[in-house]
Amino acid sequence: MTxxxxxxxxxxxxxxxxxxxxxxxxxxxxxxxxxxxxxxPGPAVEAAFEETCACDLQFVNAGDGAALLARLQxxxxxxxxxxxxxxxxxxxxxxxxxxxxxxxxxxxDLDLPIGWEDPDFLPFDWGYFAFVGNAGAAxxxxxxxxxxxxxxxxxxxxxxxxxxxxxxxxxxxxxxxEAPSIWADLADNIVTVTPGxxxxxxxFLDGExxxxxxxxxxxxxxxxxxxxxxxxxxxxxxxxxMQVEVAGKVAGTDQPALxxxxxxxxxxxxxxxxxxxxxxxxxxxxxxAGLPEGFETLITPEKSLLMTADEAAxxxxxxxxxxxxxxxx
Amino acid sequence: xxxxALAIAPRWPGILAGLVxxxxxxxxLAAVALRAEWDSGLSTADWAAIRFTVLQALVxxxxxxxxxxxxxxxxxxxxxxxxxxxxxxxxxxFLLPVIVAVLGLLAIFGRGGVLNAGLAWLGLPPxxxxxxxxxxxxxxxxNLPLATRLLLQGWLAIPAERYRLAATLNAPxxxxxxxxxxxxxxxxxxxxxxxxxxxxFAxxxxxxxxxxxxxxxxxxxxxxxxxxxxxxxxxxxxxxxxxxxxxxxxxxxxxxxxMLSGGLDRTIQRWDKGSPVRDGLAIAAAAAFLLLPLVMIxxxxxxxxADLPPGIWQAAIRSVSVALTSALLCIVMAVSLGLWxxxxxxxxxxxxxxxxxxxxxxxxxxxxxxxxxxxxxxxVVTALVNATLALPFVLRSIAPAxxxxxxxxxxxxxxxGFGPLxxxxxxxxxxxxxxxxxxxxxxxxxxxxxxxxxxxFAGDAQETLPLAMYRLMGAYRMEAAxxxxxxxxxxxxxVFAVFDWxxxxxxxx
Numbered sequence: 001m002t003x004x005x006x007x008x009x010x011x012x013x014x015x016x017x018x019x020x021x022x023x024x025x026x027x028x029x030x031x032x033x034x035x036x037x038x039x040x041p042g043p044a045v046e047a048a049f050e051e052t053c054a055c056d057l058q059f060v061n062a063g064d065g066a067a068l069l070a071r072l073q074x075x076x077x078x079x080x081x082x083x084x085x086x087x088x089x090x091x092x093x094x095x096x097x098x099x100x101x102x103x104x105x106x107x108x109d110l111d112l113p114i115g116w117e118d119p120d121f122l123p124f125d126w127g128y129f130a131f132v133g134n135a136g137a138a139x140x141x142x143x144x145x146x147x148x149x150x151x152x153x154x155x156x157x158x159x160x161x162x163x164x165x166x167x168x169x170x171x172x173x174x175x176x177x178e179a180p181s182i183w184a185d186l187a188d189n190i191v192t193v194t195p196g197x198x199x200x201x202x203x204f205l206d207g208e209x210x211x212x213x214x215x216x217x218x219x220x221x222x223x224x225x226x227x228x229x230x231x232x233x234x235x236x237x238x239x240x241x242m243q244v245e246v247a248g249k250v251a252g253t254d255q256p257a258l259x260x261x262x263x264x265x266x267x268x269x270x271x272x273x274x275x276x277x278x279x280x281x282x283x284x285x286x287x288x289a290g291l292p293e294g295f296e297t298l299i300t301p302e303k304s305l306l307m308t309a310d311e312a313a314x315x316x317x318x319x320x321x322x323x324x325x326x327x328x329x
Numbered sequence: 330x331x332x333x334a335l336a337i338a339p340r341w342p343g344i345l346a347g348l349v350x351x352x353x354x355x356x357x358l359a360a361v362a363l364r365a366e367w368d369s370g371l372s373t374a375d376w377a378a379i380r381f382t383v384l385q386a387l388v389x390x391x392x393x394x395x396x397x398x399x400x401x402x403x404x405x406x407x408x409x410x411x412x413x414x415x416x417x418x419x420x421x422x423f424l425l426p427v428i429v430a431v432l433g434l435l436a437i438f439g440r441g442g443v444l445n446a447g448l449a450w451l452g453l454p455p456x457x458x459x460x461x462x463x464x465x466x467x468x469x470x471x472n473l474p475l476a477t478r479l480l481l482q483g484w485l486a487i488p489a490e491r492y493r494l495a496a497t498l499n500a501p502x503x504x505x506x507x508x509x510x511x512x513x514x515x516x517x518x519x520x521x522x523x524x525x526x527x528x529x530f531a532x533x534x535x536x537x538x539x540x541x542x543x544x545x546x547x548x549x550x551x552x553x554x555x556x557x558x559x560x561x562x563x564x565x566x567x568x569x570x571x572x573x574x575x576x577x578x579x580x581x582x583x584x585x586x587x588m589l590s591g592g593l594d595r596t597i598q599r600w601d602k603g604s605p606v607r608d609g610l611a612i613a614a615a616a617a618f619l620l621l622p623l624v625m626i627x628x629x630x631x632x633x634x635a636d637l638p639p640g641i642w643q644a645a646i647r648s649v650s651v652a653l654t655s656a657l658l659c660i661v662m663a664v665s666l667g668l669w670x671x672x673x674x675x676x677x678x679x680x681x682x683x684x685x686x687x688x689x690x691x692x693x694x695x696x697x698x699x700x701x702x703x704x705x706x707x708x709v710v711t712a713l714v715n716a717t718l719a720l721p722f723v724l725r726s727i728a729p730a731x732x733x734x735x736x737x738x739x740x741x742x743x744x745x746g747f748g749p750l751x752x753x754x755x756x757x758x759x760x761x762x763x764x765x766x767x768x769x770x771x772x773x774x775x776x777x778x779x780x781x782x783x784x785x786f787a788g789d790a791q792e793t794l795p796l797a798m799y800r801l802m803g804a805y806r807m808e809a810a811x812x813x814x815x816x817x818x819x820x821x822x823x824v825f826a827v828f829d830w831x832x833x834x835x836x837x838x
Contacts, residue, residue, distance in 0.1 A: 033796075033799065033800050033803055034800055034803030034804050036800075037800045037801070037803070037804045038638060038640060039804040039806065040804055060704065062785075063554070066554045066555050067554050069557070070553060070554045070555075070557050071785070073557045074691065074694055074695060074698070075698060078698070078699070080702065094557070152440070157534055157540075157547075159547065159548075159550070159551035159555060160534070160547065160550055160551060160554065160555070165555075187539075190538075190539060191440070191459055191538070192459045192535060192536065192537070192538045192539065193534060193535075193537075193538070193539045193540065194534065194535050195530070195531050195534050195535065195547075195550075197803070198428075198799060198802035198803050198810075199428060199431075199531075199535055199802075201802070201805070201807070202428075202432065202802060202807055202810075203435070203439075203535075205807050206432070206435060206436070206439065206441060207439075207440065207441030208435060208439050208440045208441060209440070218805075221805045222805075225805070280805065323540070324374060324540045327539045327540045327541070328377070328539070328540050328541050
């Protein structure tokens with residue numbers, strides 16, 4: 001069975017011929033790049049799911065969360081994707097609007113700091129955005145304090161990266177109409193704005209800045225994988241904005257049963273226990289064995305900030321304008 | 330310009346190559362535009378982006394070209410041990426993927442870099458690379474080598490007999506030979522670099538310091554990736570084409586007609602060597618500026634190179650195959666176009682520079698998707714698109730040589746009754762071998778570093794080296810990524826150097 005059925009005969013003969021030999025059904029999961037690296041959750045997830053499903057689980061990479069959605073929109077209803085894994089709540093409104101997604105139908109006990117009632121998108125992990133700096137250095141306790149300090153930070157551009165967009169939402173959620181003045185005050189702390197997370201994190205590790213916008217869980221990577229306790233996340237008392245990463249079932253899937261099985265598997269213990277030390281995020285449902293050693297050292301924000309998908313979609317353009325105006329002065 | 334009374338080569342390969350270029354640039358743009366819902370115009374932010382884009386590109390191109398003049402001149406008239414190696418090495422920055430180059434530059438000019446360590450030691454205030462000047466610095470770093478190489482070819486194209494004549498008449502070489510040559514090719518070099526800088530966005534964003542440093546290309550990226558506003562993306566890509574076309578017209582107006590005529594390809598002997606100190610300084614300064622960041626990339630990447638995961642080596646092999654295919658496609662297209670010798674060739678040579686890589690990728694995706702799974706074509710499309718993107722550089726370096734061959738040898742060729750293939754093999758190729766080798770090397774290296782096209786098409790099994798490097802960074806493996814970057818630098822440079830060397834070896838002397 002292949003999904004290449006719509007191929008025009010002339011172009012498709014060769015492909016169909018090779019496809020017809022394969023008998024195992026194929027489940028295609030569109031996801032972002034770092035999910036499928038050999039250190040990411042991808043390989044473990046693939047192996048574990050294929051053991052149970054008698055199917056071939058294939059990951060298809062597309063940049064980051066935003067690129068993932070754009071890819072799906074490019075392909076439209078003819079997409080071969082069965083599952084899209086790796087959108088976040090800032091993107092789900094736009095994703096829903098495409099009409100390409102079907103309800104996930106999974107009921108699971110999730111351990112998010114907030115309630116979850118989205119019928120179309122199911123979380124697989126989550127984290128808090130945070131500025132990550134060096135242990136021992138002065139750590140501001142909130143955005144205004146950061147703005148008043150001499151600390152230099154690197155952030156990501158909200159027009160090209162999901163963490164950059166997350167920071168916009170963070171400031172907007174915490175400070176509402178005050179957001180423009182927060183940004184104006186922060187302007188002189190921002191060393192530079194990078195196109196994506198990788199560039200920013202690289203600059204920080206190279207000593208170009210005192211802190212970088214990342215996640216509260218980033219220090220866990222250094223601690224657990226590199227036995228390096230020198231990185232800490234700054235705890236902000238106005239709360240930390242959350243990123244909830246979700247997956248959805250593509251409405252036009254030709255493998256609905258497999259897709260449902262995968263979504264159920266996604267919130268199972270097997271999948272969830274892989275997340276903390278591969279994706280370096282919190283699992284959406286805490287595994288029975290608990291979180292790996294080292295996670296207890298991470299800061300736990302007192303307040304979780306998160307706009308609903310619709311709020312985020314509505315706030316985005318204004319927030320972007322405010323950000324651009326304040327930093328262009 | 331000679332007319333085609335004596336054309337020996339057929340026109341159809343050139344026309345075919347031209348059609349491929351038009352399809353990949355204007356065709357993909359049309360594919361995006363056709364899918365678009367048109368509901369948006371340009372915002373004030375877009376206008377600010379346009380102003381910034383043009384301004385930084387103008388300054389970057391002017392500085393790169395002007396600084397390249399003394400360097401190319403010094404390299405053209407000095408012979409010293411290791412000169413050939415240096416000329417090749419100086420080409421390296423242009424071949425680097427943006428992120429690798431930026432990290433190298435930051436190791437020197439960054440907040441924690443060598444320069445600031447030195448300034449602090451001297452008790453001087455720190456230097457910040459972030460801002461408009463950082464963007465310009467990076468663009469000069471990228472493009473000075475290209476400008477130097479293109480100008481150097483201009484110098485080397487002045488027939489040795491001319492120098493001898495000038496020496497005999499005691500005429501100033503600068504005014505009678507060098508200035509006319511610079512007038513003829515300088516504006517073209519400026520234009521090429523202007524167009525490269527016009528379409529950059531990662532450099533501008535990373536070193537520009539914030540939203541002030543927004544380029545049109547970033548706006549296209551945002552429209553495609555975050556807003557999925559194909560209409561806006563197509564509109565902005567159209568704006569970019571417009572800017573480039575304007576730049577091309579202006580440069581064309583300012584370039585003088587080439588006045589080279591046939592020499593006998595002898596090694597250049599110069600009687601007017603001028604000040605060796607000044608030449609030495611120009612070469613040393615350029616070498617330090619261009620090579621130190623590379624040294625830093627090597628130093629950072631070297632420790633982890635043995636520990637790179639096996640997947641990286643597979644990605645490296647894939648990248649090299651794509652690069653070689655791309656180089657081959659590129660030379661075939663360039664020679665076909667060059668031999669066509671139509672006025673269209675100049676315009677076609679500009680198209681890829683004016684196009685947005687993202688729009689090409691997206692358009693190609695839209696065209697291909699209904700027929701074939703794009704992942705199956707990822708490597709093929711990457712090779713083809715990159716061959717096209719490198720075409721302007723190759724055309725620019727071989728066009729004058731082909732023109733010269735035509736002016737000087739076509740009568741002879743016609744007299745001897747050469748067929749097209751014999752003409753190509755015996756007369757044309759040896760005379761364009763040097764710039765062709767350079768161009769093929771460039772095409773291979775640029776394709777090796779490509780990220781834009783492959784990222785859109787690639788499935789899991791088509792990971793190339795730059796993609797693998799980014800994925801390492803995304804998985805926090807910054808040290809492994811630094812080693813992958815070094816591997817990428819080494820491979821890009823090697824393929825470039827091999828092509829360049831082959832070209833020089835087969836050049837008619």
